[in-house]
Amino acid sequence: MLKIAVIGTGRIGRMHAENIAAHPRAALAGVYDIHTPSATEVAEKLEVPQFESVEAVLASPEVDAILIASSTATHADLIEAAVAVGKPVLCEKPIDLSLDRVNACAARIKDSNVPIMLGFVRRLDSGHAGVREAITSGRIGDLHQVIITSRDPDMAPDAYMEVSGGIFRDMTIHDFDMARFILGEEVTEVAATGSRLVKPELMEKLDDYDTVTVVLKTASGKQAIINNSRRAVYGYDQRVEAFGSAGMAISENHAMTKVRLFGADHTESAPPLLNFFIERYDPAFAAEIGAFVDAVEQGTQPPMTFEDGRQALILAEAAIKSAKEGRTILTKDIG
Ligand SMILES: NC(=O)c1ccc[n+]([C@@H]2O[C@H](COP(=O)([O-])OP(=O)(O)OC[C@H]3O[C@@H](n4cnc5c(N)ncnc54)[C@H](O)[C@@H]3O)[C@@H](O)[C@H]2O)c1
Structure with missing residues (x-):
């Protein structure tokens, strides 16, 4: 059972949280959103902990891996922070709007073997x-x-x-x-x-x-x-x-x-x-959680990688x- 925390509980983050909670080989370790009421709503609905900060998510022994579904501008920083503490990441697209920032992120994480999967769900x-x-x-x-x-x-x-x-x-x-x-x-x-x-x-x-x-x-x-x-x-x-x-x-x-x-x-x-995408790609979003769990548990390359995002x-x-x-x-x- 891979315990995954979701950062960002907006339009797509709450869907991911529900998919993790429903997945037979994953557990929702908790949620965090900078907009507290949004995270509270999801935490209460799914009966999981609500974290107080990104740092609390990263430090928690109850969190094996992180799904990043917050706004695009946060993705590269959160990938680097998760990799620094050795927690595998499933990150929504795009990595960042700036290619320079993506290249800098790639340089910072290049020596790590922490799995990073990108949300190219299609x-x-x-x-x-x-x-x-x-x-x-x-x-x-x-x-x-x-x-x-x-x-x-x-x-x-x-x-x-x-x-x-x-x-x-x-x-x-x-x-x-x-x-x-x-x-x-x-x-x-x-x-x-x-x-x-x-x-x-x-x-x-x-x-x-x-x-x-x-x-x-x-x-x-x-x-x-x-x-x-x-x-x-x-x-x-x-x-x-x-x-x-x-x-x-x-x-x-x-x-x-x-x-x-x-x-x-x-x-x-x-x-x-x-x-729209949540309805059309519903089975693919569910399969994405399974593919992430497989990659982390079996140590295999995720089907969609950081380099695919770049x-x-x-x-x-x-x-x-x-x-x-x-x-x-x-x-x-x-x-
Ligand atoms: N794969 C897909 O098909 C697909 C579809 C839609 C969106 N996305 C991507 O998913 C991401 C989120 O999109 P959305 O439509 O859910 O947006 P949204 O605005 O509905 O949700 C973003 C959430 O992130 C939160 N947030 C912002 N900064 C944060 C921070 N520092 N820490 C924690 N939470 C923070 C916001 O409060 C908000 O609740 C975007 O990067 C977007 O490109 C992917």
């Missing part, structure tokens, strides 16, 4: 993992192209957008990781373009985009296309397609129901897609530069 989605498996088992021949569609149901609140770090670091980061996972090779070239079509005034003010397309290429010529929108009125649109010399594999959307209706004025009519951020930086300068960026020139 790798654990059975559909997306099935696409990867179709490639590695040779069922679609040599991989040529990948298409990743990732559209949120709606814009996050303005206050979130203001600190998000921009669409490439905040949202596309998941798709950069998915592209690396499906391609099975490092990306060498990035070409990106962005538009302000959903909330033009806010995007203008933040020098950000709400609608982007990115083309990635590997040294061997494999290509991936990512398309993102901050607003898809029909729900959370999450699809992955891999095309190869001998076929194609597709991971489809999840709908609220499998029933499709046909009538005089419609065919294939169905309700909107599942609303590489995804390199692709985000390349995409930002590409969209700004209107040219293809070589990843070797970043970071």
Whole structure:
């Protein structure tokens, strides 16, 4: 039984806390949030201790490992602090919005063998993992192209957008990781373009985009296309397609129901897609806790690593530069 404490009990932290509490091989050692009422609510609901500080979490003999689900700006400091006391970490994405900070963190933890897993949960989605498996088992021949569609149901609140770090670091980061996972090779070239079509005034003010397309290429010529929108009125649109010399594999959307209706004025009519990441990736988030427990207890490499987080951020930086300068960026020139 791995005793895991959760730091940060906001939108995603409380879901992780519930998943840990429900997991047969994990126990929720307690929670901490700088916003005390938030932690109190979760601690009372799940009947676990509430820690008074990060230091108390790190020092507790009742805590074997730490799940970091606090705001992005806290992640790198908390990873370093946990590694310093030898406690394994499962950290939400991204590691940080600054590649320099991520590189500094990497340098500080490089001699440690404390397991660090990154929350690129989509790798654990059975559909997306099935696409990867179709490639590695040779069922679609040599991989040529990948298409990743990732559209949120709606814009996050303005206050979130203001600190998000921009669409490439905040949202596309998941798709950069998915592209690396499906391609099975490092990306060498990035070409990106962005538009302000959903909330033009806010995007203008933040020098950000709400609608982007990115083309990635590997040294061997494999290509991936990512398309993102901050607003898809029909729900959370999450699809992955891999095309190869001998076929194609597709991971489809999840709908609220499998029933499709046909009538005089419609065919294939169905309700909107599942609303957002907590609903769509619910089984993958549960599997993430199991994968973390396995990595810690068996001493194996986690399926999503700190380096995966760093590489995804390199692709985000390349995409930002590409969209700004209107040219293809070589990843070797970043970071
Ligand atoms: N994997 C995914 O699909 C996914 C989805 C959403 C969010 N995230 C990531 O998870 C993290 C949290 O996102 P969220 O949507 O839950 O945000 P949120 O704002 O709802 O929650 C963040 C919580 O962290 C707390 N916090 C801030 N500073 C703290 C500190 N120093 N110590 C302890 N607690 C602190 C806040 O009080 C808040 O309760 C972000 O890094 C975000 O990028 C990942």
